Amino acid sequence: MSELALIQWRGALALAGRETRRVLYLWTQTILPPVVTALLFLAVFGGALGKRIHHIEGLPYLHFILPGLLVMTVAGQSFANSSTSIFQAKNEGYIDGVLASPINGWQLVLAYMTGGLVRSGLAALVVGAAASPWTGGPDNAGLLVIALLFTSLIFSALGVITGVWADTFDQHSFIANIVITPLALVGGVFYSARSLHSPWSTLTRIDPLYYLVDAARASSAGFHESSVAISLAVAAGVAIIAFLTAATLVTRGWRLRP
Amino acid sequence: MTDALRIERLTKTYAGGVKALDALSLVIPDGSFFGLLGPNGAGKTTLIGGISGLVRIAPGHAFIFGADAATDLRARLLVGVAPQEIHLDRFLTTRELLTYHGRYFGMRRREAQARADELLDVFDLGGKANVKPNRLSGGMRRRLVIARALAHRPRLVVLDEPTAGVDLELRHELWRYLRRLHAEEGVTVLLTTHYIEEAEELCEQVALIRAGQMIAEGSPDELIEKAGVSTLEDAYIEAMRQ
Numbered sequence: 001m002s003e004l005a006l007i008q009w010r011g012a013l014a015l016a017g018r019e020t021r022r023v024l025y026l027w028t029q030t031i032l033p034p035v036v037t038a039l040l041f042l043a044v045f046g047g048a049l050g051k052r053i054h055h056i057e058g059l060p061y062l063h064f065i066l067p068g069l070l071v072m073t074v075a076g077q078s079f080a081n082s083s084t085s086i087f088q089a090k091n092e093g094y095i096d097g098v099l100a101s102p103i104n105g106w107q108l109v110l111a112y113m114t115g116g117l118v119r120s121g122l123a124a125l126v127v128g129a130a131a132s133p134w135t136g137g138p139d140n141a142g143l144l145v146i147a148l149l150f151t152s153l154i155f156s157a158l159g160v161i162t163g164v165w166a167d168t169f170d171q172h173s174f175i176a177n178i179v180i181t182p183l184a185l186v187g188g189v190f191y192s193a194r195s196l197h198s199p200w201s202t203l204t205r206i207d208p209l210y211y212l213v214d215a216a217r218a219s220s221a222g223f224h225e226s227s228v229a230i231s232l233a234v235a236a237g238v239a240i241i242a243f244l245t246a247a248t249l250v251t252r253g254w255r256l257r258p
Numbered sequence: 259m260t261d262a263l264r265i266e267r268l269t270k271t272y273a274g275g276v277k278a279l280d281a282l283s284l285v286i287p288d289g290s291f292f293g294l295l296g297p298n299g300a301g302k303t304t305l306i307g308g309i310s311g312l313v314r315i316a317p318g319h320a321f322i323f324g325a326d327a328a329t330d331l332r333a334r335l336l337v338g339v340a341p342q343e344i345h346l347d348r349f350l351t352t353r354e355l356l357t358y359h360g361r362y363f364g365m366r367r368r369e370a371q372a373r374a375d376e377l378l379d380v381f382d383l384g385g386k387a388n389v390k391p392n393r394l395s396g397g398m399r400r401r402l403v404i405a406r407a408l409a410h411r412p413r414l415v416v417l418d419e420p421t422a423g424v425d426l427e428l429r430h431e432l433w434r435y436l437r438r439l440h441a442e443e444g445v446t447v448l449l450t451t452h453y454i455e456e457a458e459e460l461c462e463q464v465a466l467i468r469a470g471q472m473i474a475e476g477s478p479d480e481l482i483e484k485a486g487v488s489t490l491e492d493a494y495i496e497a498m499r500q
Contacts, residue, residue: 004332007364014361022349037346099407100310100339101362187405215422258272258307 006103007136012107015098016143019085019115019175023122030081030119031126038073038127042066057192057223066135067144067216068122068189071151075209077123078116078152079180082159087143089171090163090256101197105251109160114135116156117149124148135220143219143228150235151212157178164246165256194225208238260324260416263309268318270304270341270470278304280470281318286463287447288323288413291440293461294450295494301470302450303342307419309448310339322352335363338412340404342419342450346391351389352402355376358407363410368491370409377405380442381435397428401435408443415439416448423455429456436460454491464490466497473497 001009007229023030038167045065056064089117097107138144158180186200193201204210211231218224250256263286269278278301296302308389309315309320309327311334323331347355350389353374357389359369378384381401391399400420407415421429437460440447451457457464458478461477465483474481474497478490485493 007335011364014358018347018350018358032419089347093343094347096341096345097347097359099312099437100334101363102334103362104331135329162492191364217467239306246487257312 007159012111015111016114023119034123035126067220068213071213072184074120075155076150078155079159081116081119082156083163086163105119106247109246113156120152138220140219145214153239155245160246262286266319291447293457293464296467300467320433337414338407339416340407360409381405414446458490
């Protein structure tokens with residue numbers, strides 16, 4: 001490794017450390033709210049309503065929705081962290097200190113994505129641990145981790161793109177409210193796609209999040225509607241495309257360097 | 259000897275058609291204290307953005323100790339910038355801010371921490387090491403920005419109007435720090451300013467720019483003599499009139 005490459009990696013690791021630190025420092029804003037929200041979903045849908053719904057696709061409702069809730073939490077928190085952190089840094093001007101450093105554009109994207117990975121990972125861990133007395137642990141922890149990791153990579157990269165693009169807080173919130181939340185809600189977290197009629201079934205199946213929810217469900221509840229291998233392959237492809245897009249935009253200085 | 263900064267026909271036109279730099283050329287020798295004077299909109303901040311990688315520049319070139327600022331990321335290691343507007347990471351304390359800055363530029367953690375402590379001492383900020391920047395006075399924040407520019411031990415330090423909008427007392431205090439920085443750190447300093455007396459007081463060489471173009475260059479005495487006037491202020495006014 002050349003001396004410059006070593007310097008760049010040290011810089012990128014420092015920025016990733018700063019992002020992690022921000023997540024932990026602001027834990028009442030970054031970790032606590034998604035955990036409370038997910039636990040409320042579990043209590044209401046799994047507990048109160050679950051007693052009436054009983055089973056979906058042969059699974060207790062709580063077991064059915066938990067993997068989807070984990071994916072939804074990871075997607076939302078990954079996106080929120082990367083987009084907010086980079087938007088704040090840009091809006092308040094202190095991103096210039098990072099942009100003037102020798103860190104490569106793609107390393108800068110990775111560093112900002114690290115915050116999203118840490119935040120969503122911690123939130124998912126707490127939610128999973130809190131639900132485990134009722135649902136037990138996942139049958140295939142490795143598969144669950146992979147599904148959540150791809151979810152986080154995709155949405156962290158989309159968060160970076162949004163943070164770089166947004167010039168105002170309204171623009172930033174617009175993407176979260178109009179794109180991310182609907183994707184999470186129609187992604188089959190609370191229902192089985194094959195139990196729906198068209199167009200709802202089709203709508204669910206064209207949502208990329210559905211395949212990640214399905215893969216996560218296969219890992220912890222054993223039930224899935226589509227091929228897990230294809231779902232993960234597509235997720236990996238989408239993650240790579242999202243990362244490359246973010247890296248290209250940041251390297252070119254799109255909306256960062258006039 | 260390699261020049262600290264060599265600018266060759268640098269041009270920058272912003273979206274919307276505003277031409278901030280117009281084939282500007284400039285050479286700053288290694289070790290000098292160089293002043294860049296010009297009115298608002300002359301292109302000083304754009305030039306600094308181009309040098310530090312914050313503004314995309316083309317056509318033309320900016321070489322920092324021989325490294326192309328636009329294409330060679332090693333150039334970033336050689337330059338430290340204290341911007342006119344102060345933007346500091348509000349999640350970090352004063353000491354952390356200097357440490358992280360050093361680390362972004364590749365310093366190891368301990369080395370960056372030691373450098374941060376050294377700079378806090380030099381700029382009399384030791385007592386505020388664990389304070390967030392928003393709790394500092396205007397003068398302290400200004401000193402912190404200059405200290406941050408030095409954190410990674412650059413060979414060229416660019417100070418963009420470091421005394422703009424500060425009172426006379428603080429301005430003289432900052433001059434003291436700038437002289438000390440030049441003498442003790444042994445760095446080349448590029449200072450942009452609106453204040454003629456500041457350039458006269460600190461700079462060995464001065465360049466006057468207007469509308470993105472170089473209009474005069476030399477030592478303060480040379481500029482005065484060339485304009486046939488008695489002060490640098492008169493030489494500046496004369497040059498801007500032409």
